[in-house]
Structures are given as structure tokens and as C-alpha cells.
Amino acid sequence: MNDGRRRRPHARLPASMALAHLFLTVGVGWGVDRPGFKPGFNLFSPQQDVQLGRERAEEVDRSYPLLADPQVLRYVNDLGRQLASLAPSNNPAYVWTFKVINSSDINAFALPGGYIYLDRGAIEAAESEAQLAGVMAHESGHVVMRHGTHEASEALLAQAPLALLESILGRSGSLSGQLTAVGLDLGLNSILLKNSRDAEIQADAVGAYILYRAGYDPHAMAEFFEIVARKYPQKTVQFFSDHPNPEDRVKRIDAEASADHFSLGPPERRKSDSPEFEDAKKRLLSLAAPSSAETAPSVAANFASPPPPPSSRFAKFDGYGVSVAYPDNWHVQRNEDAVVLVPPGGIVEVPETGAAQAYGLSISRFQPQSSRQGNWGLVDATEELLSLLRASNPNLRVIEQRAMNLKGRSALSTLLETDSPLPGQKERDLLVTTRQSDFMLSLICIAPQSQFDAYKASFDAMLESLELR
């Protein structure tokens, strides 16, 4: 099933003293005055950046396996806070917490207000402290330039009158909830994390500046992007999806890195590595490898061998506002707007359109267009979703639709037939839709038509286990 959206093959201190120090050292207003280092248009206050970031961070903490190793976390937080203390346009409200996701992917992302997440694989792939500092400084750049809430502000302005927005942003309570009410999805993988190329250029520039101030060679940031893209192309898809490569990235960073440009004079020393970095890396390499269930990209190398049968033992996925059991030989992957539970080899590469799911369960949220006008009905909203799915699955056909009961909630079950991403095969999909607060929750059980019956018992067990929060 191709859901029509961009596919991701797998599923990202107290500053007042530091600021004073920065101003004394480099002259009042440096960085703040420099046009490239000014945050863009924003409807939110820095405090609201923190509030939104915290709300989203709670979701990340629930949805991703976090590394709990105190030694690594202490190192990453010490380094991160030292870097953040040198960031331009810092704000005392920002929290600057750094967490490590226990995944072998090479990615990093920043939520508004200073909640920064690094994949364990990114630390392991860094060849020096300066390179790791480069990634972290880049993420800090997104925070201080407020790219997430800048994008959200622009999106909001496009869909609601300013007066309404101002009244919403002035209320107390969950900010995400209020923004959802005006039609802006600030869930994970939403606009808060979609960085434009302009934002990337600015985060690179701020990152280079921070590195320079911290005594590292700013080239290390460019080096890291280059090395990981070359050495681990499979593991960096997510990184360059969250942080799209600006044209001439390396050249631009090199230009930022020149001392003349900063007017700071030549650097006295350039740190590259530290014993602490080497210790943290050694420590990581000594820990058990991340669970493959969370990280293994399951892109089928060929179509010849179907996935192994679903295990009769179940694991539990908990996140994204749901809890659901799934066969324990399947993987969890997080795509652009969905959580996907998928057997090994269940995602296939399709020429031109990219990866598509041929087997498994896809869980996503859908916001009906009509939701902004008030109440929406499940049947209409499901029809709206189907018409979207038809755009990328032109041969989609409804076989049967009936009301059903999902743990006491009314739901709609729609049996579909469409083309499988497997060449020459038809696909059977069981779409189950129900309300989840303001959204419609959509679950799609997917298998080639010829094998749907073999998967039916597993799909039924998964749907029966489903709990909504």
C-alpha cells in the first residue's frame, strides 16, 4: 500500500551567564545583529517553544527506545550544554537536554526549546569529538533560530486569521491541543521537524559559529556529513530527510569557517578529539547492540522470497497514542506520518515512488477536512481518506464496508483491493477507522491478496489487542 506521502524507510542550562560571557568576549550584539543569525517570523514566544518542545518530547520519550547509560548521557549533556552556551540568540528559557535514542541509525533532531535527540549510531559513526560536536551544534542552531515554530507560524498564518491565532496562543493548557483545533498537526514527524533548505543553511552557519567559539575546527561538521553519507548511505536516509542537504553544503560551511568571516581572529587552538569522547564511544560499543526490532530497515532485496510467517508470540508496541500487540518477528518502523509494524522484507522498493509497504500493519492519524467546521462523521471521514488513497492507488476498490466495535468504540471496517507493490500481484487491505480525540485513527492491515488469509489471524489478534489512549 502506498499511502501517497513521502516514505521514510524506517522510521531524531542556564544560559544567561553564558550569554553575558559571549557578549563580553566578542562585542555587544555579535551574532544577534548578523542578519543570518536572526530567527525568522514567529507567532510563539520562546517560552512557548519550550512548552511545545516539552509536549513533543514526552511523545518522543514514549515512542522511541532511549539509551539509559549514565556515562554516555553525562558526556553528551556536558558537551551539548557547553556548545549551547555559545549559541547566538540563546534564551534563558531553553532547557538544553540531550537524549540518546538507542538506534543504530545515524540521525539527530531538535525540538523547539532545546530538546535534542541523537541516535546512538550518530555517536558511534563520529570519528572525533569535533565531528559529534558539529552535529550537536547544528541541532542547537535549529533551536536558537527557532526553525520549528517559525515553520509552524507560517503554516498557521496560512490557515487562520491572525486575531484567532493570537487568542489561541494566549490561552493556557496544551499548546499542541489548541493548535490541533485550528488544523495544525504538531505531532511527531510534523512540521516542527521539517527543515527547509534555508533553515539548514542557517543551522550550518550557526553550528559553524558555535564550533569555532568552542575551539573546534568548524570543518568537522562538514566532514561528518560527508563521511557518514559516504560510509553509511543506508543509515543516513533519515538524517538527510530531516536535514535536507543545501546545495554546496560543504563549501558553505568552509566559507563560514573562515576566521576572517567571523572577525574573531585566528583560532588559538583547534580541538579535534578528547579522551571523554573516546571513552563514551568505547562505552557505547561495549553495550548490547540496539534491538533490531526498532531499527532494522526491512527493505526487501528482491521480491522472490516472501516474509517468514508471522510469529504466534507477540511483542507490544506502545506509542503514538496507541498500544498494540504484534508478532515478535516483525519490526517497528516510523514513517513520515505513520507507525508501521512490518515483517522482515515487508517493505519493498518501488521504482520512482520509493518504498511501499507490501505486508503488515500501518497506523496513522488522519484529520478530516471537515473537522474544522465542527463535528465530522466516521463514514464521511473514511471516504475522504479513501479518496486520498485513491490518488496514489488508482485501482483501489472497496469490497465491503461495515460498522464494527473496537473495545467499545464505534469503528468502521473497510475491506479493500488494490495493486500490490509486488509486481503483478493484487493486494488486500483491511482498513479500520475510529475516532481518537480530534483525529481519525486509521489502521491498515496489508498483505498480497494470495496471502491475506494466512495473515488474517495475526491481523485479528492485533486489532483485538489495540488500546487507545
Ligand SMILES: [Zn+2]
Ligand atoms: Zn538540520
